[in-house]
């Protein structure tokens with residue numbers, strides 16, 4: 323049996339940290355890592371959707387994970403997403419990740435062209451072969467990738483001994499139950515949609531990776547604690563508070579990650595820049611959205627964390 327404990331818990335998706343010119347800032351990456359260490363999360367998921375990987379170069383992504391590991395090694399579980407939508411660059415990032423001794427690499431399927439499952443398996447196994455000593459996590463996010471992981475493809479991938487599980491961001495929580503049943507105790511499923519962290523954990527996910535954890539890690543840690551204690555009544559209340567905050571964050575035209583970065587400036591005094599075009603930066607007339615969400619977070623933390 324594998325020891326998957328280092329993955330079991332709350333793992334915020336790491337944001338892209340840019341300087342004032344929109345270039346990757348290693349210093350700001352390291353500051354955000356220190357923030358997560360101080361918050362007591364289990365680990366971080368780097369260079370994923372929340373990390374704006376789709377809009378970054380291979381060198382950008384190498385710079386990010388190098389700065390992350392300089393600060394996080396030995397202190398956080400680090401999963402690095404390496405898919406680049408072509409096999410060659412993805413393998414280069416996989417090999418680079420192994421050299422840095424990340425805990426695991428992850429990969430979405432190839433996007434744009436809808437490839438047959440055999441081609442997807444070849445793509446993933448080629449990436450994994452470039453990091454032969456590193457755990458491999460399948461990233462299922464059909465609403466963005468346009469390709470869904472099936473039980474058949476998951477069975478094929480479990481023949482690769484480096485595959486340890488699935489980060490499941492599909493909105494159908496039953497997918498978590500399906501993949502958890504298929505893999506059993508020797509594999510892990512991570513819950514992807516933050517709005518259904520509770521549902522995903524109840525249906526079989528043993529951990530969560532999410533794009534909004536960064537602005538409210540205390541709430542997800544308290545939610546996880548309530549789940550572990552089987553206090554589902556309070557767990558539901560915290561999940562509802564989290565969802566109200568997410569709905570506020572996405573209530574305007576500004577990209578959610580631009581809003582999230584403003585919340586970090588307001589609540590944590592951390593400046594990690596804006597978002598990279600074509601994502602929409604925080605519109606001046608929508609700054610109130612971040613301010614109100616920041617206040618909602620502080621109120622929920624006082625109510626569900628500090629008073630307990």
Ligand SMILES: CC(=O)N[C@@H]([C@@H](O)[C@H](O)[C@H](O)CO)[C@@H](O)CC(=O)C(=O)O
Pocket residue numbers: 335336367370371372373463466490491513514515516517531532533534568
């Ligand atoms: C479609 C999408 O981005 N899903 C997010 C969620 O965490 C999402 O941000 C959250 O549920 C808010 O809608 C994650 O599942 C993916 C993610 O965090 C990442 O890859 O960085």
